[in-house]
Amino acid sequence: MQRWRMILVAIAAMGAGGVLAQDSKAWLESQGLEAGETKDYQEYEAVVAHPKGAPAEQRVVVFKQGKPVWESGPKDAEPGARWTVHSIGRDLDGDGTPDLHLSTFTGGANCCTTHYVYRLKPQVKRLAAYSAGVMSGGEFIDVPGRKAPIMISADDSSASAFAPYANSYFPMMVLEVGSHGRMQLAQDLMLSKLPGQPPPVCALPVATANLWLKERCGEFGTLRRQSRTQDIKAKLQAIKSGRSVEKLEWQDYYGNGVLAAVSAEMNRYTYTGHGNAGYNWLETVWPGNDAVKVKLVATLRQTQAKSAFAEDLKRLALDNH
Numbered sequence: 001m002q003r004w005r006m007i008l009v010a011i012a013a014m015g016a017g018g019v020l021a022q023d024s025k026a027w028l029e030s031q032g033l034e035a036g037e038t039k040d041y042q043e044y045e046a047v048v049a050h051p052k053g054a055p056a057e058q059r060v061v062v063f064k065q066g067k068p069v070w071e072s073g074p075k076d077a078e079p080g081a082r083w084t085v086h087s088i089g090r091d092l093d094g095d096g097t098p099d100l101h102l103s104t105f106t107g108g109a110n111c112c113t114t115h116y117v118y119r120l121k122p123q124v125k126r127l128a129a130y131s132a133g134v135m136s137g138g139e140f141i142d143v144p145g146r147k148a149p150i151m152i153s154a155d156d157s158s159a160s161a162f163a164p165y166a167n168s169y170f171p172m173m174v175l176e177v178g179s180h181g182r183m184q185l186a187q188d189l190m191l192s193k194l195p196g197q198p199p200p201v202c203a204l205p206v207a208t209a210n211l212w213l214k215e216r217c218g219e220f221g222t223l224r225r226q227s228r229t230q231d232i233k234a235k236l237q238a239i240k241s242g243r244s245v246e247k248l249e250w251q252d253y254y255g256n257g258v259l260a261a262v263s264a265e266m267n268r269y270t271y272t273g274h275g276n277a278g279y280n281w282l283e284t285v286w287p288g289n290d291a292v293k294v295k296l297v298a299t300l301r302q303t304q305a306k307s308a309f310a311e312d313l314k315r316l317a318l319d320n321h
Contacts, residue, residue, distance in 0.1 A: 027067070033050065034052050035047050036048040036049065043065045044062065044063065046061075047060065047063065057080075060085065060102055062120075062124050081105060082105045084105070088101075092140055093128075099177075111134060112131060113131075116128070117129075127177055129181065131308065143206070150201075156168075157308070158300070161263070168260065169264035171264075172213065174199070191272060191319055201217075228261065229281075239258065249292070250292055267300075270304060275317050276317075
């Protein structure tokens with residue numbers, strides 16, 4: 001009898017312990033933290049929190065059944081970065097398990113957005129990170145018939161190389177969660193069948209709903225491509241009409257926007273898998289090998305090589321053969 005009484009007391013104590021288990025609000029309070037943005041999914045919560053009286057010192061805490069199972073730290077973001085919880089519970093890599101999408105934003109001269117995707121089960125684990133720069137990336141978009149959603153973004157690796165930053169052209173990218181801890185180009189939606197054609201993503205409903213993407217897709221229209229080519233030829237002719245080619249310098253081309261226009265056109269070819277066709281097009285508008293043209297080609301290759309998606313661009317070109 002005494003033994004059973006002890007067992008019952010132990011069971012009651014265990015039950016009491018469960019009832020008194022701290023929930024997320026109580027845990028945050030115990031750590032001197034205040035909760036901001038919160039999103040939940042089943043037994044999980046993702047909370048943007050900060051120390052009381054210090055709203056700029058943000059962090060993200062993931063709770064499972066009220067207990068913390070993951071917390072962002074100094075290695076995840078720069079001091080003062082603002083966190084956003086975009087979604088929790090969606091399957092973002094197509095493996096059938098729920099994921100978490102976060103991002104950080106740092107203001108000031110180095111303002112940049114970085115996106116993070118974490119798997120929730122069986123434990124919180126980072127799947128991919130993407131430094132989107134000033135382009136900020138965006139939300140994941142579901143595509144009918146595709147097991148993994150996509151993100152529409154742009155590559156800023158060529159910023160300021162051919163024009164002032166505000167006038168630089170950033171090639172459109174369609175991204176998906178890759179298998180090596182990073183976002184990668186969604187090749188099936190970026191590789192066009194023929195040079196100059198819009199990528200397959202432009203045939204999706206998202207190309208109408210997303211105004212920025214709609215504009216980018218519109219750039220591939222035949223009349224617009226022809227108009228840009230004629231404008232580039234006219235600008236090049238105007239530059240060369242005043243002085244001999246040997247006396248012309250980079251700034252002569254940089255100042256009237258022709259470098260920006262030429263590099264943008266060639267990037268449209270490259271980011272749809274037809275980089276070689278872009279160089280063929282260049283010969284039709286800018287024949288010869290004067291010093292400025294040679295520098296433009298070298299600079300364009302350098303900017304593409306420093307892109308976080310340089311290897312993806314190589315695969316895109318290979319898939320075209």
